[in-house]
Amino acid sequence: MLPWTARTPKDQLVEFVRLRERIDDLSRALLSSATPVFGAVSLPTPNVDAAPELAFIRTASWLYCHYKETGRVGVKFLMDRPAVQSLPEIRSHERLVHALRTWSQHTINPASGNHDRGILKTCSDWFEEVSAVLLPSSNEDWERALHALLGEACEFVSQLTKQVEQIRADEARSQICQQWEDRISRDWPAHRFHTIVSTVASDMGRNTVDPVALFKRSENEIRKALRITNESDLEFAARQCIERVLLAEVSKLLPITGKDIIETLGVEPGKKVGELLQEARKIYEEAQYTRDQLLERLAPLADSTAPSGRPEA
Template identity: 90%
Template structure:
């Protein structure tokens, strides 16, 4: 409840400070975890709940405040935000912590933190999980308190108007996903690539597209978004054939083997010369089945 109180306070401050009355967090769709439930479940749900605050509902406000110079000198605050991301991944996804890979770093981040929080590498007992939950919530409260201090410092800053305008600019560039889906659909249609799934393409390239929108000097943001999406379509999607070897085997009746590879090479040549649908590409391969 202390975290909820702090969250509501910083949201009220941001609404009062910004002309757009935009909160730092706002609405989080996940319900508040029941911390009195089974400790392991309560911990896992809390990690996901905090992730929703930091990376989803608060992705603009939290990122803006964490970029403030005063926060840059607080490594424990920055490490808490990274920890929540790691805990959510570790608890919600299958990871393969091979030596030196990304998943290994996630596991190390979590196990190092657990060792400090409850003196075990990974929790196993209710008491372990209870201690971990207590420490995690304490760090979360400190995290929001530090962000709140940044909002208060902005209010008192001589450059308040300029800083608030920078914050508002970040907000204006944070478009909802459906707006990008519409642009992807339009761009794909204009380029004759009607087989593209706009939702899937945006999901795969979301970080890059949003990054371009954050840093561009172009005043027409829709133009900048379209440029970026066109580049993605030209550099990534053009590499993907609308068929696979399985299509050649199942549809054209070709036995698995070298012939399938040869036909895929021919399909690549055809597709690079003229973008077409899956069925059209398979039809053009039919005369080559006997000769490939």
């Protein structure tokens, strides 16, 4: 039995913090940028002496902040190491924390075969393993789950710490550290992407685009493009990807709706409105017209007696 599995949740939490500080100190000493694996987490340390259900939910969120937010780069880099690839329980713990945080903090709709169903199954399978129930309900169920979660978290950070120590002793240490540093240099804060989105949208004449909302919708795609590009100018690479995303977003949205056709062109609700929207889509794909310009192009077709076909330019 691992030393931290026999302890109370409070002892386990103290051990996790000790392990976290250890790995952060090691990575600061190893990397020329002195970047910690985790660093500071703004979410308060959970009170594991509180009501078990509340303590469990807050602990899951707190661990999520470590693995997916402050530790986003370092954790991913260390988990990609060959030695960790051969430890399925370590990789499953990281996925579990993500699933638990989603399950406990968001509304899910677990229909057959969809993503939410997978989240529920991941959580319920784990609860059944550690608490002998599909979903916890009693204080005892939640206490067992909290104890198991913190024990797994200690083992997770312990294994990542071993990876840092192995990198230090590796003959290819300098090359491995450079790869790690390269990932760090490409992990920009969100506000830097927001600025580029705003600039790109303005250059394209799309001043109504919300840069924060667009980046939030496409963050994974944009960050992935920055991670894998061979372009030395990361600013240029980021702009290329954002331009592509913005063009795709713009092409999906017409500047008019059926309501505009009804109210401005005097078309009665019905099939004709749908036909005109289809025609508007064809016109808009050829040129990014404004709302008024697009309605002007549609006007000749608005009369139900007008001949079918495209309006003249």
